[in-house]
Amino acid sequence: MFEAPIDLLSFLTLYQKEWEQHSYVALCGLSEQGLFQMLEDVPYIRQVALCLDRDRAGLQAEERIQKNLEGRGYREVFPLFPSGKDWNEDLQELMAKGRRENLQMQ
DSSP: OBSSHHHHHHHHHHOOTTGGGSOOOBOSSSOSHHHHHHHHHSTTOOEEEEBOOSSHHHHHHHHHHHHHHHHTTOOEEEEOOOSSSSHHHHHHHHHHHHHHHHHHHO
């Protein structure tokens, strides 16, 4: 579960291995409505990774959503945080690092 579509796509770019074996949702904000709708539509989901931004709003939402999920019986709920502020920032940093290394090799 991600805050924004760009973060979801950035995460999938960074972590491509076996990506097809999981379900993903972008909340387009911090409301969990989209997540709860997906869990209702896809009842076999048991694990939920909260891949929110590493900022005050993301940390507060992670705590709130985790409590809501546990209240609904989900026991395998865990946060995955980016190294920087968000997953797109992590991807941009990796791409910039690759360009710098590429230039140094030339």
